[in-house]
Amino acid sequence: VDRFSVTYRILADDIAAARGRALDISVEQTVEIPRAIVPHGFVEDEILGRVEAVRPHRDGEGVFAATISYSSADVGGDFLQLLNIVFGNCSIKTGMRVESIDLGDDVSAMLRGPRFGRDGLRTLLGVAQGPLLMSAIKPVGLPTRELADIAYQFALGGMDMIKDDHGLVDQPTAPFRERVRACVEAVGEANAKSGRNSIFVANITGSARGFDERAYFAKETGAGGVMVAPALQGYAAVEELAADAGFGLPIISHPAFSGANVIAPDIGFSHAFYYGQLQRMMGADAVVYPNFGGRFGFSVEECRAIVSGSTSTLSGLKPILPAPGGGMSIEKAPGMAKVYGEDVIYLIGGALLSEPDDLVGACRRLAEAVGRGN
Amino acid sequence: VDRFSVTYRILADDIAAARGRALDISVEQTVEIPRAIVPHGFVEDEILGRVEAVRPHRDGEGVFAATISYSSADVGGDFLQLLNIVFGNCSIKTGMRVESIDLGDDVSAMLRGPRFGRDGLRTLLGVAQGPLLMSAIKPVGLPTRELADIAYQFALGGMDMIKDDHGLVDQPTAPFRERVRACVEAVGEANAKSGRNSIFVANITGSARGFDERAYFAKETGAGGVMVAPALQGYAAVEELAADAGFGLPIISHPAFSGANVIAPDIGFSHAFYYGQLQRMMGADAVVYPNFGGRFGFSVEECRAIVSGSTSTLSGLKPILPAPGGGMSIEKAPGMAKVYGEDVIYLIGGALLSEPDDLVGACRRLAEAVGRGN
Numbered sequence: 001v002d003r004f005s006v007t008y009r010i011l012a013d014d015i016a017a018a019r020g021r022a023l024d025i026s027v028e029q030t031v032e033i034p035r036a037i038v039p040h041g042f043v044e045d046e047i048l049g050r051v052e053a054v055r056p057h058r059d060g061e062g063v064f065a066a067t068i069s070y071s072s073a074d075v076g077g078d079f080l081q082l083l084n085i086v087f088g089n090c091s092i093k094t095g096m097r098v099e100s101i102d103l104g105d106d107v108s109a110m111l112r113g114p115r116f117g118r119d120g121l122r123t124l125l126g127v128a129q130g131p132l133l134m135s136a137i138k139p140v141g142l143p144t145r146e147l148a149d150i151a152y153q154f155a156l157g158g159m160d161m162i163k164d165d166h167g168l169v170d171q172p173t174a175p176f177r178e179r180v181r182a183c184v185e186a187v188g189e190a191n192a193k194s195g196r197n198s199i200f201v202a203n204i205t206g207s208a209r210g211f212d213e214r215a216y217f218a219k220e221t222g223a224g225g226v227m228v229a230p231a232l233q234g235y236a237a238v239e240e241l242a243a244d245a246g247f248g249l250p251i252i253s254h255p256a257f258s259g260a261n262v263i264a265p266d267i268g269f270s271h272a273f274y275y276g277q278l279q280r281m282m283g284a285d286a287v288v289y290p291n292f293g294g295r296f297g298f299s300v301e302e303c304r305a306i307v308s309g310s311t312s313t314l315s316g317l318k319p320i321l322p323a324p325g326g327g328m329s330i331e332k333a334p335g336m337a338k339v340y341g342e343d344v345i346y347l348i349g350g351a352l353l354s355e356p357d358d359l360v361g362a363c364r365r366l367a368e369a370v371g372r373g374n
Numbered sequence: 375v376d377r378f379s380v381t382y383r384i385l386a387d388d389i390a391a392a393r394g395r396a397l398d399i400s401v402e403q404t405v406e407i408p409r410a411i412v413p414h415g416f417v418e419d420e421i422l423g424r425v426e427a428v429r430p431h432r433d434g435e436g437v438f439a440a441t442i443s444y445s446s447a448d449v450g451g452d453f454l455q456l457l458n459i460v461f462g463n464c465s466i467k468t469g470m471r472v473e474s475i476d477l478g479d480d481v482s483a484m485l486r487g488p489r490f491g492r493d494g495l496r497t498l499l500g501v502a503q504g505p506l507l508m509s510a511i512k513p514v515g516l517p518t519r520e521l522a523d524i525a526y527q528f529a530l531g532g533m534d535m536i537k538d539d540h541g542l543v544d545q546p547t548a549p550f551r552e553r554v555r556a557c558v559e560a561v562g563e564a565n566a567k568s569g570r571n572s573i574f575v576a577n578i579t580g581s582a583r584g585f586d587e588r589a590y591f592a593k594e595t596g597a598g599g600v601m602v603a604p605a606l607q608g609y610a611a612v613e614e615l616a617a618d619a620g621f622g623l624p625i626i627s628h629p630a631f632s633g634a635n636v637i638a639p640d641i642g643f644s645h646a647f648y649y650g651q652l653q654r655m656m657g658a659d660a661v662v663y664p665n666f667g668g669r670f671g672f673s674v675e676e677c678r679a680i681v682s683g684s685t686s687t688l689s690g691l692k693p694i695l696p697a698p699g700g701g702m703s704i705e706k707a708p709g710m711a712k713v714y715g716e717d718v719i720y721l722i723g724g725a726l727l728s729e730p731d732d733l734v735g736a737c738r739r740l741a742e743a744v745g746r747g748n
Binding site for chain 2: 024028030031032033034036037038039042043046047073074075076077078079080081083084085087088089090091092093094138139140141142165166167169170171172173205206207208209211212229231232233234235236237239240255256257258259260261262263264267268269290295296297349350353354356
């Protein structure tokens with residue numbers, strides 16, 4: 001049976017203690033019974049996690065990297081069970097963190113991965129070079145026609161993707177169906193005027209039983225993509241939608257409710273795994289996360305790690321686009337270009353909306369600043 | 375419009391700085407645009423979060439408690455939007471943590487809450503007094519007939535609830551339908567012999583699109599309850615299943631993949647909120663979490679906080695049963711009784727399975743030790 005492997009960052013006094021902790025993980029994440037009573041044969045030989053390597057971590061003294069392999073027979077085709085093996089119970093332990101995954105053949109064959117990814121999004125949007133631009137209509141509480149007007153101006157100003165703010169769901173002030181219809185129409189009008197190919201991205205985070213209905217409504221109404229917050233909606237919902245050939249729109253992942261999984265350094269998941277590898281395993285085509293230097297605390301190094309997790313080889317899964325947001329401005333454009341290069345979606349909200357009387361102009365100035373002017 | 379309120383624990387140098395951080399939360403969690411451009415009228419008056427109080431926190435210097443109220447008009451009937459308002463983007467910030475929620479009338483009217491809860495579970499199981507007993511069949515990798523035999527012995531030994539281990543999903547060694555059928559039958563045979571009313575609880579964590587199908591298959595096959603890991607499956611999936619009158623079985627919540635939301639002290643969610651209040655908002659009837667003194671690091675105080683969140687008044691939502699697991703043994707029974715009293719489900723796995731040749735006897739000795747012997 002084929003195996004996949006996970007590398008954990010482990011705090012321990014010395015390498016012997018680190019090995020002990022790794023052995024604990026290998027038991028906890030699989031058989032979850034005392035090692036002494038693990039049944040001989042298939043369970044012990046295949047299902048039980050195997051500590052493949054324990055070595056000092058580049059982070060220095062008291063930190064170790066342990067690679068543990070698991071049987072694909074323990075996954076049984078369920079994406080959530082894959083995640084459960086990676087860090088189900090051990091998510092509750094301190095001093096251990098998921099750093100990265102190596103999928104192996106069986107697991108990578110089970111995953112559809114991103115349908116579009118970086119290159120597919122560029123093709124869809126007709127932007128072969130330079131960074132992509134995305135903005136969000138908001139605030140929640142505005143009526144549909146005002147939100148649609150903002151969408152129109154964003155599209156006319158040159159934003160490639162105009163998305164719902166993640167807090168726009170199905171509120172009475174701008175109900176989902178009415179809002180998606182109006183915004184798709186508004187972006188279409190702007191495209192007709194500009195000759196561009198901007199798309200509207202509908203937020204479909206919400207009801208579990210109504211999830212596919214919202215996704216398909218968005219598609220049938222002409223939205224160019226959808227956005228989901230996987231930490232709220234559940235990881236399988238995204239994975240199954242991405243794998244659904246009948247759907248076939250890009251999926252943008254939003255980090256709402258996910259932060260605590262990542263921001264404490266010695267627990268949870270690395271930035272590269274959670275906002276990179278995991279997103280591609282789910283099939284997201286782009287991942288929104290807080291940019292360095294904004295109102296959230298991510299460092300340049302953490303953002304680079306997300307880029308790495310989003311783009312480095314992960315079996316056959318396509319690379320996806322990082323979409324840093326939160327505090328983007330014209331002044332910051334050169335610094336961001338240095339870190340991200342061209343393969344990035346700049347998510348810009350407040351800096352544009354702060355110029356409500358000249359939204360189109362603000363978009364154009366920003367596009368110019370990042371090398372996307374006409 | 376009615377409002378609900380969330381109390382956050384905030385790190386700050388002084389109360390003025392804490393107020394500043396609270397104002398940031400009130401903006402970030404609602405309008406998510408600079409305060410200066412929040413539209414006048416409905417958005418500013420209703421949607422924008424309101425800082426209701428900021429005060430020193432009992433945890434001492436540099437720690438503050440801030441209560442912020444939000445409009446139920448921002449929820450729009452979506453459970454996930456409720457959670458998004460509580461801590462969507464701010465989950466990515468350090469030095470702030472959700473401590474508790476006060477639902478208000480509109481939000482509490484929107485939530486069905488636990489169908490059974492503490493008292494309903496006691497009635498269903500026919501156990502008016504004393505702690506309830508739950509065990510898990512495992513390890514994954516065993517064939518169905520061996521898992522079913524373990525279920526039989528647990529039931530005969532006096533366990534009230536026999537659940538799937540959370541890693542049992544739909545693996546080829548014990549496929550979901552085959553396993554549920556066999557285990558329901560095994561527990562039924564044991565009940566016929568013992569005169570008890572033990573139930574089998576099927577793990578339905580897995581496919582998003584197949585979630586309801588697994589839930590209903592379990593019900594129709596005679597399972598007495600289901601188990602879900604909400605941090606994997608998504609919070610709305612649980613909420614909608616619990617609200618579905620046609621389903622109507624108890625739901626047990628499992629903490630897999632949830633740990634990082636809680637275990638770092640200054641971010642994420644308090645134990646009382648996440649494993650208590652949130653579970654009741656979703657409609658779980660009992661919540662599994664790691665007991666103090668076991669192989670996870672929860673303290674007695676954190677476990678007491680979970681009990682408080684599971685049972686203290688939360689609008690009209692029923693109190694639910696805490697189900698501490700991980701390291702329960704006969705020796706620990708008196709200490710656990712002191713903390714939990716009678717309204718608890720003891721989840722006992724390894725200590726029983728370590729006596730494979732006398733599983734029934736091990737169950738009976740444990741039942742005796744907690745005052746549930748015959």
